[in-house]
Structures are given as structure tokens and as C-alpha cells.
Amino acid sequence: MDTLLAPPADLGPARAALREVFGFDSFRGVQDQVVARVLAGESTLAVMPTGAGKSLTYQLPATMMHGTCVVVSPLIALMHDQLRSARANGIAAATLTSADSDWRETMDAFRRGDLDLLYVAPERASQPQFRDLLASTRIALFAIDEAHCVSEWGHDFRPDYRQLRPLMDAFPDVPRLALTATADAHTRSDILAQLGIPESGLIVAGFDRPNIRYAIRHRDNPARQVAALMAEQPGPGIVYAPTRARVEKLAEQLAAATGRSVLPYHAGLPPEQRAANQAAFVASEDMVIVATIAFGMGIDKPDVRFVAHAGIPKSIEAYYQETGRAGRDGDPAQAVMLWGVSDFATARQRLTEVEESRRQSERQRLDALAGLVETPGCRRTVLLRHFGEHPAERCGNCDNCLSPPSVTDATELARKLLSAVYRTGQTYGFGHVQKVLTGSNDIRVAERGHDRLSVFGIVTDEEARLLQPLSRALQARGSLTATEHGGLQLAGDAKAILKGEASVEIAIPPRREQGSRRRSRGGEANPIGDPLFDALRERRRELAQQAGVPPYVVFHDAVLREMAATRPRSRAEMGAISGVGAKKLEAYGDEFLSVIRHID
Numbered sequence: 054m055d056t057l058l059a060p061p062a063d064l065g066p067a068r069a070a071l072r073e074v075f076g077f078d079s080f081r082g083v084q085d086q087v088v089a090r091v092l093a094g095e096s097t098l099a100v101m102p103t104g105a106g107k108s109l110t111y112q113l114p115a116t117m118m119h120g121t122c123v124v125v126s127p128l129i130a131l132m133h134d135q136l137r138s139a140r141a142n143g144i145a146a147a148t149l150t151s152a153d154s155d156w157r158e159t160m161d162a163f164r165r166g167d168l169d170l171l172y173v174a175p176e177r178a179s180q181p182q183f184r185d186l187l188a189s190t191r192i193a194l195f196a197i198d199e200a201h202c203v204s205e206w207g208h209d210f211r212p213d214y215r216q217l218r219p220l221m222d223a224f225p226d227v228p229r230l231a232l233t234a235t236a237d238a239h240t241r242s243d244i245l246a247q248l249g250i251p252e253s254g255l256i257v258a259g260f261d262r263p264n265i266r267y268a269i270r271h272r273d274n275p276a277r278q279v280a281a282l283m284a285e286q287p288g289p290g291i292v293y294a295p296t297r298a299r300v301e302k303l304a305e306q307l308a309a310a311t312g313r314s315v316l317p318y319h320a321g322l323p324p325e326q327r328a329a330n331q332a333a334f335v336a337s338e339d340m341v342i343v344a345t346i347a348f349g350m351g352i353d354k355p356d357v358r359f360v361a362h363a364g365i366p367k368s369i370e371a372y373y374q375e376t377g378r379a380g381r382d383g384d385p386a387q388a389v390m391l392w393g394v395s396d397f398a399t400a401r402q403r404l405t406e407v408e409e410s411r412r413q414s415e416r417q418r419l420d421a422l423a424g425l426v427e428t429p430g431c432r433r434t435v436l437l438r439h440f441g442e443h444p445a446e447r448c449g450n451c452d453n454c455l456s457p458p459s460v461t462d463a464t465e466l467a468r469k470l471l472s473a474v475y476r477t478g479q480t481y482g483f484g485h486v487q488k489v490l491t492g493s494n495d496i497r498v499a500e501r502g503h504d505r506l507s508v509f510g511i512v513t514d515e516e517a518r519l520l521q522p523l524s525r526a527l528q529a530r531g532s533l534t535a536t537e538h539g540g541l542q543l544a545g546d547a548k549a550i551l552k553g554e555a556s557v558e559i560a561i562p563p564r565r566e567q568g569s570r571r572r573s574r575g576g577e578a579n580p581i582g583d584p585l586f587d588a589l590r591e592r593r594r595e596l597a598q599q600a601g602v603p604p605y606v607v608f609h610d611a612v613l614r615e616m617a618a619t620r621p622r623s624r625a626e627m628g629a630i631s632g633v634g635a636k637k638l639e640a641y642g643d644e645f646l647s648v649i650r651h652i653d
Contacts, residue, residue, distance in 0.1 A: 064089060070117055074142050076634035081106055083258045087230070088114055091194060096229040096250045098200065100241060101258040103234045103377030104355070111196035111230055112139055115169040120193030124172045127199050127211060130331060132172040134353040139170055141606050143636030146170035149177065164189050175202075179216030184223055192227045197248060200231035201370075204243040205411070218249055235374045238441055260373070260440045264380045265388050267432040268452035269425070271525065272391035275363045276306035282389055283311050283341060288358030289334065291378060292343040295364040295396075297321045303363060304343040318344035336603045338594070346375065355382035355605050361389045365396040368418040369425060369439050382609050384579075392426055394528040398535035401544075423529040429453060429460040429560035458560040463523050464550065466516050467532075467557040470523060471547050473508040474533065477501075479542035483524050486541060491517050519561070526559045579610055585652045586617040592648050596641060607641060608632060620649050 064080075067088055071077050080088065083101065087110040090097045101107050115122035126132045132148045139146040145168050147159040162168050163186070177183055195217075197203070203214035221229055231248050245252055270278065279292055292307070294300045297319040308315040314337065316330040334342045335354055342348065346366070360379040366372040372390070380386025400419055407415050425435045433448035447454050473486045488495045489503045492510025503509060512520065524541075527533040531545035549555040580586045590604075590613060597604040612632040621627040627646060628638045 067092065067113065070113055073635050074113065074116055076632045078631065083256050084110055086256050091228060091230055094228045095254060097254040097256060098231040098245055098250050099256045100233055100236050102260050102262055104262065104381035104383065105258060107232045108135055111194060112144055112170065114194060116144055118193035120191035121163060121168045122170050122194040122196055123192055124170055124196045124198060125175050125178050125217060126172055127175065127202055131353060136172060137602050137606050142634055144169050148172040150174060160186065166190050175211060175213035175217060178220055179213055184220055192224055195221050195227055195229045197231040200233040200244050201236045201240055203247045204240045215247065218247060234377055235370045260437055260442060262377060263450065264383055265376060265386050266450050267388050269390045269432060272393045275391055276303060276310060278391055279361050280307055280310040282359055282361055283313060286358045286387060287339055289337060289339060289356055290341040290359040291357060292341060292361045292363060293346060293375060294343055297345065300343050300345055307341065314340045316342050318342050318348045320347050338604060352378060355609060359387040363391050365392050365422060369421050373436065382611060384610060394525050397423060397529050401531060401534055420531065426529050427526050429458050460558055460560055463519060463559045464556045466519060466523055467527060467550050469508060469511055470520065471543060471551055474541045475543060476506050476508055477503055480540040482539045483541060487520055522561060523559055579614065580617065583617055586613060588648050588652055589613045589616055589645060592644060596644060616645060
């Protein structure tokens with residue numbers, strides 16, 4: 054449910070500017086609420102899902118207000134990506150970063166008041182010299198992107214964000230707009246306090262991304278599983294792997310298995326190779342990049358068709374943000390997580406390295422993630438409830454809704470498994486414990502006298518097939534943990550389960566993955582084999598190469614679909630298409646009209 058403020062004042066001029074600059078006839082979601090507050094000079098925290106058009110809420114007012122909007126953004130790559138899109142729409146924008154050779158010209162243009170937008174990193178914004186620069190001209194707005202970085206409760210805490218409040222306090226008449234896609238109630242409260250925004254300025258849009266299909270599967274062969282996903286999704290994709298070594302190996306395996314262009318990205322690569330791989334991915338219409346979580350926040354690429362995790366993310370917040378990089382254009386997309394019990398064992402071990410003051414909150418985050426992985430119910434429901442929403446019980450667009458798993462009460466079997474772990478000394482791995490429970494005629498079992506234990510052979514054949522999924526579920530929820538030598542030991546609520554004070558239900562995974570080819574909700578698939586659509590895409594590719602920008606900066610696929618469907622004959626008809634603003638109509642209108650006439 055959206056948290057809305059008072060209805061916006063007359064937004065007629067803003068809607069006219071929206072049509073003129075961006076080519077849209079109406080605002081989406083809570084954009085109008087946010088824009089109205091900005092234009093009224095009121096400070097605001099807007100929590101909006103990725104793909105909901107957060108950047109428009111400051112870019113549009115920046116073209117209407119007197120002065121420059123200063124945008125604080127955490128990554129240079131993200132700033133440059135947004136800079137290209139802003140300039141393509143005719144917005145006077147610039148970045149002031151260590152990577153810019155034209156910084157003197159930018160500062161001169163800023164002092165003259167020639168810029169609508171100036172993008173800077175928090176590290177620069179916190180410097181006294183930058184405050185002096187701001188004092189030399191008129192500032193219309195401070196926009197703080199990725200605002201969760203200001204909070205220690207956020208999943209991407211950046212200390213430099215804490216220095217933004219003193220900077221903004223030096224300009225008390227300038228409104229503040231904080232933007233994030235990922236913040237639970239505690240984090241939202243902290244952002245408001247850290248950035249000096251009143252509680253009355255909070256706007257929370259719904260977190261749902263209905264065009265993304267969520268699926269979570271046990272990891273058995275990640276290269277094969279991701280290759281299968283790539284076969285379904287010919288468009289661009291991001292695959293997250295937990296270590297540099299696994300990034301390199303998986304990228305190599307996927308390229309060999311699929312014949313697709315697959316590149317690695319991690320902090321261990323030479324900077325020039327990292328930059329080249331990222332640029333190639335951003336410009337591509339079918340490339341897959343395998344990366345550590347260092348990749349992504351700086352990518353404003355709307356046509357990513359899938360995000361896959363080859364291991365668990367840090368938290369539900371991180372999962373939401375990372376999967377949110379898929380389908381930002383509103384077209385169908387997939388988010389697939391592949392997990393293993395070792396992921397949770399490693400994550401729980403790392404909790405011991407966290408500062409004592411944050412350990413409990415981090416443990417809660419991990420438990421919440423385990424709940425998402427374990428649930429036999431709707432994934433989207435668990436995800437949205439985590440952020441305080443009250444969704445329907447079923448979404449119809451996740452793996453558990455499309456192919457509901459069988460659910461069984463495994464409490465009694467869990468007691469047998471936990472008892473076997475305890476009676477064998479809490480030093481053996483699952484394989485040994487399984488042999489004990491099933492009464493296996495194994496020499497190691499006999500040598501250790503485990504064939505004489507009361508738990509030897511107490512599991513039936515029917516129960517035996519559930520032991521492995523049960524072991525995974527108990528490790529995910531923390532009832533079992535792995536020792537440094539790979540043995541299993543009791544933890545969490547294990548004693549409560551043994552005493553009959555806690556129950557255990559598990560989902561029995563389907564024998565074969567099903568339903569993956571069903572179309573996702575919330576967007577349309579591109580027309581396959583349509584000569585006009587293909588020709589429009591080819592012309593877009595040529596124009597993008599000439600301009601040195603990614604194809605989506607010229608037009609999104611949705612715009613080309615509408616062109617192919619409506620076949621405009623004049624600039625006026627072309628200008629009526631959603632997403633065709635005045636600047637783009639002037640720059641590209643005749644080019645695409647020529648393609649349409651030629652195909653006809």
C-alpha cells in the first residue's frame with residue numbers, strides 16, 4: 054500500500070513539462086506526489102521501487118525551478134549513466150567527479166547558472182571547497198540518491214553520507230529530496246533523522262515489481278542451471294557469484310555452454326578491463342555479465358531481462374535491490390536464486406565477526422532471508438511483508454505460485470535427524486548421519502559403534518527421501534549449523550524441536566523445474582519476427598553507436614513496439630507516442646519515420 058500525502062496542488066505546468074521533456078502524458082505511481090512537494094519547496098523522503106522513475110522526480114523539477122539541482126550519487130558509473138539519459142532528453146546536466154577532465158568548464162557553467170543538474174559523489178560533497186562552490190550560485194534542490202547509504206541500518210552504509218546533513222544545513226532554504234528503493238521501517242526512520250527531513254515528508258510507494266518473476270532453487274550445478282535460464286532469456290542478464298574465483302569460472306563455463314557473450318566483473322580485474330566490460334554490457338542487447346555484488350548499483354540499464362544469484366545475497370534488502378535491476382523498463386523479467394546449505398553456514402559464521410552492537414540485527418536479516426528461501430508459499434508475499442506491506446496470499450508470478458510444491462509436516466523426522474546429529478557427537482556431516490538413520494551397512498558407521506545407537510535405522514524408506522531437503526531447511530533456518538570441519542551441530546531452535554515445542558514444515562521440491570516459460574505479468578514481450586520492429590531496433594543500434602550511447606538511451610523497446618504497432622506517418626504522430634519527448638523527436642524522429650515508410 055502506498056503512503057500518500059495530501060493531494061498535489063495544480064500540476065498542470067509539471068504535466069506540460071513532462072510531455073515536453075520526457076514524452077509522457079501522465080505520472081506513474083507516486084511521482085506526482087513527490088514532484089508536487091519538490092516544486093512547493095518541501096523536503097521529502099521517497100521510497101520507490103526500482104524502475105518506478107525515481108530520477109524523474111528531481112530531473113523534471115530541475116527543468117522548472119530557478120537554480121541548479123545538486124544530485125548526490127554514490128558511484129561515478131551511475132552518475133555518467135544518468136547524465137547520458139538526462140542530456141538525451143535535453144536537460145542541461147554535468148558531473149563533477151575525479152574521472153571528468155572538463156571539471157573547470159563544469160564549475161564555470163555551474164557558477165553562471167547554466168546547469169539544471171549537477172551530479173557529485175558524497176566524498177566531494179562533504180568537502181569545504183564544494184560548500185564554497187555552492188555558495189557562488191543559486192541552488193534549487195538537494196537530491197540524495199541511494200539514501201539508504203546514510204543509515205547504519207541500511208545494507209550499504211557509506212560513512213561519507215553522514216556528512217551531507219551539515220552541508221545541507223548551510224543552505225536552510227533549499228529543499229531536500231532523499232530517494233531509495235530499499236529501506237525497511239527502521240531504516241526509513243533513520244534516514245529522516247540523518248538528513249533532517251520531517252516525518253511528515255515520508256512517501257512510501259508500494260514495493261511490488263509485478264513484472265519480475267521470482268524463483269528460488271537448490272543449487273546443484275550452477276553453470277547448467279544458469280545456462281538453462283539464458284536459453285529462455287535471450288536479452289541482457291546479470292549473474293551474481295559470491296567470490297572472484299567463482300565469477301571467473303562461471304563466466305567461462307557459461308560462454309562455452311551457450312555461445313553467448315559472457316564477461317566477468319569483479320574488483321580484482323584491472324580497472325581498464327572492468328570499465329570496458331561494464332561499458333560493453335551497458336551497450337549490449339544480449340550480453341550476460343557475471344559479477345560480484347560490487348556490480349550493479351552503478352548500472353541504470355532498463356532492459357536487463359534476468360538477474361540470477363549463484364549464492365545467497367546478504368539480506369532480503371540486498372536481494373530486493375539486486376533483483377530490482379531486472380525489468381526496469383516494465384517488460385517481463387526473471388529473478389532466480391540458486392542456494393546451498395554452505396551459503397547459510399558461511400553467513401552464520403560471519404556473524405561472529407560483526408560488531409556486537411549490530412550482530413542481533415544482522416542475525417535477524419539472515420533469518421528473514423532463510424524464511425524467504427524456505428517458504429512453500431508465495432515468494433512475493435514474503436518479500437513484501439518484510440517491507441511492511443499486506444499483499445495477497447498468492448501473486449501468480451513466482452515459482453511457488455506457478456508450480457506449488459508439496460508441503461509436509463516434518464517435525465517428527467526433524468527430531469530423528471537432530472537426535473542422530475547429537476548422539477553421533479555433533480562432528481559428522483550429513484552423509485554419515487544419513488547412513489546412521491537409514492541403517493546403512495557402512496564400515497565407518499560400524500567402526501565408530503554408531504550401528505549400536507538408538508537412532509540407527511529408525512528412518513523408513515519413505516522418510517529417507519525427505520532427509521536431504523529437511524537437512525537443508527534446518528540449516529537455512531539455523532537449527533543446524535556446520536562446524537569448520539564440515540560436521541553438523543545443533544543450534545538455534547533445535548532443542549525446542551526436540552522437546553516438541555516447535556514444529557517443522559518443509560516444501561518438497563518438484564522433481565523437474567516447471568512453468569519457466571510462462572509469460573510474466575506487467576509487460577509485453579517484443580514481437581518475434583516482425584520485420585518493422587527488427588528494422589527499428591537495427592536503426593536504433595546504428596544511431597546509438599553514432600552517438601556513443603547505449604541503445605536504450607535513444608528509445609526503450611516499449612517505444613519501438615508502439616512505433617511498430619501504430620506506424621506513425623508524421624512527426625506529429627510520432628510525437629504522440631509515449632516516451633518521445635521534444636528533444637528526441639527532433640534528434641531521431643525523421644530517422645525512424647524513414648524506416649517505417651521503407652518497410653511499408
